[in-house]
Amino acid sequence: MRSILRAVGILLLLLFVLAPFAEMLSMALKGPKEQFVIPPTFLPRHATVENFVDAWNQPNFSRYFLNSLAVTISTTLLVSVIAIFGAYGFTRLKFRGRGFFFVIILFSQMFCLAAIMVPLYRILGNLGLIDTYAGLVIAYVGFNVPVGVWLLRSFLVSIPLELEEAALVEGCTKLKAFVRVVLPLMRSGIGATAAYIFFVSWQEFLFALIFMTSQNHRTLPVGILDFVGQYETNWGNLMAASILVIIPVFVIFIFLQRQLIAGLTQGAVKG
Amino acid sequence: MTHPGERNGRASDGPPASSATDVDRSWMGSTNRQKRRRPTAARRSSLAEENDTLLGYIFTGPSLVILAVMLFIPMGYSIALSLFRTSMANSIYTFVGFRGFLDALMNGDLWRIVINSVAWTAAVVAGQLVIGMAGAMLLADPFPGRWLVRSLVILPWVIPGVVAALMWRLIYDAQLGLLNAFLTKIGLMQLAREDWLGDPNLALWATVLTGIWKGFPFSMVMCLAALQNVPRELYEAADMDGARPFQKFRYVTVPSISDVVRTVALLISIWTFNYFEIIWVLTRGGPVGSTHIFPTFIYQISFRNFDYGEASRFAVISFVIVSGFSLLYIRRLRSTRQI
Numbered sequence: 001m002r003s004i005l006r007a008v009g010i011l012l013l014l015l016f017v018l019a020p021f022a023e024m025l026s027m028a029l030k031g032p033k034e035q036f037v038i039p040p041t042f043l044p045r046h047a048t049v050e051n052f053v054d055a056w057n058q059p060n061f062s063r064y065f066l067n068s069l070a071v072t073i074s075t076t077l078l079v080s081v082i083a084i085f086g087a088y089g090f091t092r093l094k095f096r097g098r099g100f101f102f103v104i105i106l107f108s109q110m111f112c113l114a115a116i117m118v119p120l121y122r123i124l125g126n127l128g129l130i131d132t133y134a135g136l137v138i139a140y141v142g143f144n145v146p147v148g149v150w151l152l153r154s155f156l157v158s159i160p161l162e163l164e165e166a167a168l169v170e171g172c173t174k175l176k177a178f179v180r181v182v183l184p185l186m187r188s189g190i191g192a193t194a195a196y197i198f199f200v201s202w203q204e205f206l207f208a209l210i211f212m213t214s215q216n217h218r219t220l221p222v223g224i225l226d227f228v229g230q231y232e233t234n235w236g237n238l239m240a241a242s243i244l245v246i247i248p249v250f251v252i253f254i255f256l257q258r259q260l261i262a263g264l265t266q267g268a269v270k271g
Numbered sequence: 272m273t274h275p276g277e278r279n280g281r282a283s284d285g286p287p288a289s290s291a292t293d294v295d296r297s298w299m300g301s302t303n304r305q306k307r308r309r310p311t312a313a314r315r316s317s318l319a320e321e322n323d324t325l326l327g328y329i330f331t332g333p334s335l336v337i338l339a340v341m342l343f344i345p346m347g348y349s350i351a352l353s354l355f356r357t358s359m360a361n362s363i364y365t366f367v368g369f370r371g372f373l374d375a376l377m378n379g380d381l382w383r384i385v386i387n388s389v390a391w392t393a394a395v396v397a398g399q400l401v402i403g404m405a406g407a408m409l410l411a412d413p414f415p416g417r418w419l420v421r422s423l424v425i426l427p428w429v430i431p432g433v434v435a436a437l438m439w440r441l442i443y444d445a446q447l448g449l450l451n452a453f454l455t456k457i458g459l460m461q462l463a464r465e466d467w468l469g470d471p472n473l474a475l476w477a478t479v480l481t482g483i484w485k486g487f488p489f490s491m492v493m494c495l496a497a498l499q500n501v502p503r504e505l506y507e508a509a510d511m512d513g514a515r516p517f518q519k520f521r522y523v524t525v526p527s528i529s530d531v532v533r534t535v536a537l538l539i540s541i542w543t544f545n546y547f548e549i550i551w552v553l554t555r556g557g558p559v560g561s562t563h564i565f566p567t568f569i570y571q572i573s574f575r576n577f578d579y580g581e582a583s584r585f586a587v588i589s590f591v592i593v594s595g596f597s598l599l600y601i602r603r604l605r606s607t608r609q610i
């Protein structure tokens with residue numbers, strides 16, 4: 001009896017999670033006529049990949065894709081490097097003000113981005129960085145660094161101190177111990193953190209909407225709204241485009257699922 | 272509860288053996304240095320601390336500088352701007368001090384935004400926690416194909432918020448959407464709506480459902496991790512005392528994971544309060560402002576109405592609210608010895 005209830009529960013959960021995906025896929029596979037059949041057919045009668053081809057050939061779509069890729073990869077690399085040093089400094093080095101600065105990092109992790117969008121827009125404007133990739137990347141680095149430091153720190157605290165101490169006794173400097181001993185051990189943590197930063201930057205919407213003013217500089221999350229018409233939306237194209245946006249994150253997720261989840265559970269819950 | 276250190280030890284996939292030997296080898300290369308004269312203990316420690324201070328600032332400096340430039344200076348700017356009245360027509364700023372805030376408190380917009388924000392945050396967080404916990408309990412014990420179900424269930428959390436919102440826009444579509452089709456199919460035609468997102472009484476709840484769907488996997492993953500750390504012996508002991516399933520849930524499961532749940536609740540409250548794109552893409556804050564929360568409203572008045580002064584007042588108020596949550600969160604991390 002209990003196992004039946006459990007099976008029903010699991011099925012309901014899957015239904016709740018997957019129904020929207022199923023509808024997205026079904027719509028993406030429908031031809032232009034079948035899209036507007038009422039009531040909607042659940043299984044497309046004449047499945048076609050037309051929508052995917054259309055979406056990709058839509059002016060700018062591949063451009064948006066490359067923009068997103070460039071911004072996301074630069075952000076991920078920069079944040080990872082800055083956060084690796086930051087995390088090491090906050091966990092292993094003793095210096096004046098460490099506790100205070102670490103609280104600032106934690107506090108910034110939960111910063112309300114909407115509260116700074118006007119001033120940030122004007123500051124970047126004064127620096128001539130509005131509508132540039134550099135401006136968007138800098139803004140992304142700003143709000144991702146705290147999360148990066150926090151996640152990496154949780155991996156660092158699980159690396160036993162003895163290894164470094166041994167290296168110090170052997171006569172290594174702290175810097176050398178960091179490079180030779182700690183960095184290699186942090187590999188999986190760095191991977192998980194980078195994957196998380198990739199996810200967050202790939203989907204970021206608000207800053208991309210505000211800072212990228214010209215159309216060919218837009219990233220995917222904003223660019224995909226091109227498919228939403230003022231009066232009528234081409235749902236087939238829109239859903240096909242959505243699937244194209246999702247694919248890169250799914251691929252990364254499949255490969256890094258374990259590390260990512262380990263990183264999140266350590267970072268947010270255990271610390 | 273298990274000790275935090277113990278949990279870390281169990282969850283971390285320890286250093287791989289190969290890299291450990293690499294490290295050993297690299298040490299061997301430096302053994303000749305041992306012959307060098309060692310500084311005396313006292314000098315050594317002061318030297319180490321001196322190095323630490325310099326190295327500490329060098330290592331953490333970049334993070335702190337970028338936070339100062341990208342978050343704290345803009346926040347200061349926001350606070351300053353909130354004391355001015357700005358006009359869209361010309362760039363004349365009139366200093367009004369706190370009167371701007373008083374006006375905002377008197378006029379209806381602020382309270383509507385506060386109520387919407389609280390309703391949106393509370394409902395989304397409650398929904399995510401309930402479904403997340405239920406999901407975690409369903410998936411905690413092994414069954415064939417569990418790995419697949421687990422991976423599938425996390426998907427909403429992985430996809431971009433904009434895409435999630437677009438998917439749900441289709442679901443809520445009156446003619447093409449899954450929701451009305453489903454309600455018709457199961458014979459609840461009278462529940463079908465002409466326009467789920469166009470009805471001021473319904474729109475906010477429609478966005479809430481999307482918010483729950485998008486974010487609940489995070490709570491589920493966290494609860495699963497926490498459930499995995501509940502010692503088996505507690506359940507065995509409860510079994511021996513003849514506890515019924517509900518009692519086991521109430522007296523073993525709940526107390527064991529409540530720490531984690533509380534931390535997660537704070538964290539997702541902050542995220543949800545700050546969430547922009549679901550509401551923006553689904554409703555743009557409409558109809559008639561019934562779904563505006565702080566982030567969407569601030570965007571609206573700064574980048575559509577260009578009223579920077581008023582936008583900054585809302586920004587400062589939302590900053591104060593979020594900071595309250597953040598401080599609670601930091602205090603929790605301290606009290607559970609995570610920092």
